[in-house]
Amino acid sequence: MTREHPSNPVVLDATARQVLQVFSEKSTALFAPEAPVPDMDNCPVRDVLARVGDKWSLLILVTLSQKPHRFSALQRQVGDISKRMLTQSLRMLERDGLVSRQVFPTKPPSVEYALTALGEAALVPVAALLDWAAGAHDDIRAARRRYDAEAG
Amino acid sequence: MTREHPSNPVVLDATARQVLQVFSEKSTALFAPEAPVPDMDNCPVRDVLARVGDKWSLLILVTLSQKPHRFSALQRQVGDISKRMLTQSLRMLERDGLVSRQVFPTKPPSVEYALTALGEAALVPVAALLDWAAGAHDDIRAARRRYDAEAG
DNA sequence: CCGAATCCCAAAAGATACTG
DNA sequence: CAGTATCTTTTGGGATTCGG
Numbered sequence A, B: 001m002t003r004e005h006p007s008n009p010v011v012l013d014a015t016a017r018q019v020l021q022v023f024s025e026k027s028t029a030l031f032a033p034e035a036p037v038p039d040m041d042n043c044p045v046r047d048v049l050a051r052v053g054d055k056w057s058l059l060i061l062v063t064l065s066q067k068p069h070r071f072s073a074l075q076r077q078v079g080d081i082s083k084r085m086l087t088q089s090l091r092m093l094e095r096d097g098l099v100s101r102q103v104f105p106t107k108p109p110s111v112e113y114a115l116t117a118l119g120e121a122a123l124v125p126v127a128a129l130l131d132w133a134a135g136a137h138d139d140i141r142a143a144r145r146r147y148d149a150e151a152g
Numbered sequence C: 001c002c003g004a005a006t007c008c009c010a011a012a013a014g015a016t017a018c019t020g
Numbered sequence D: 001c002a003g004t005a006t007c008t009t010t011t012g013g014g015a016t017t018c019g020g
Helices: A014-023 A026-031 A044-053 A057-066 A070-080 A083-095 A117-148 B014-023 B026-031 B044-053 B056-068 B070-078 B082-095 B119-152
Strands: A100-102 A110-115 B098-104 B108-117
Touching: A026 A110, A026 B044, A044 A057, A044 B044, A044 B082, A057 A070, A057 A100, A057 A110, A057 A117, A070 B044, A083 A100, A083 B026, A083 B119, A110 A117, A117 B044, A117 B082, B026 B098, B026 B119, B044 B056, B044 B098, B044 B119, B056 B070, B056 B082, B056 B098, B070 B082, B070 B108, B108 B119
Parallel strands: none
Antiparallel strands: A100 A110, B098 B108
16 A cells, blocks of 8 residues: 555645634744733634543533433433533533533522533534544554554 | 523434444443453544644644645744654654655655645544634633623 | 532653754 | 653642532
């Protein structure tokens, strides 16, 4: 399988590329005299990738995409997540407007978490990425075997 | 802006959802008596998300999508990445078959990194995700302001 | 039942110095 | 130039305890 240089010129469109420039915070870090805030707030990609990349957020979003869940039900469904991380993850998702939190002042109280419209929209490109990942998995494993074989 | 429950039933297709089930390694962890390998190898999603989620891989892939780069050029382009992390990230990307590494035994030696066909293919769904992130950024920031305002 | 607060460990990643 | 080796700092995340 002799691999030639892929010469397709462009993969990313202009928007994506520009967005990724912002992904690196170097420029603002260099220009800021006192670096007021490492402005995570100004970078859309870091925002979204921070959620996609962490261990639990995606799993929570997917679970909620099936139906709204209460805290404990959510924990059981996800399985091996601690209350601490579940709370923490939910707070971040709620803060970003991807998940809604509604308290029912019953006794004992119950809290219901659900996806917002924004949260559902987020899952669309994420699902596309996962589909690609599923399809490319064999290629990746093959590449990995090759690599590990020739250079242990 | 009163937000009602989003009631669109399905966001993820079957493949994506099934794939995400595997994302959690709980089941295998529970069933394995001695847990031989936490089989990262058998989970396509963890594989790909591990790359997408970390700080540098995406930036490297995008930089390489413009043209092949040598090691130092790549480091300068990315900006604030250390040689250590650049090496480490490149090794993972190479191992997964997303990036190729070609050594020219000149003196001093030079090494050229480039995207493989698989690497370029990966950028397609990634770009879609980034586009969504760029579009949703305003909504996310707005949600964040609201959240921080009402519950400092 | 839902969560906040604290402690503590292990992994990730930056800084620095050295090598073929 | 293109890394490797080592050290230190930072972060993520589990366990436990407490409160509303």
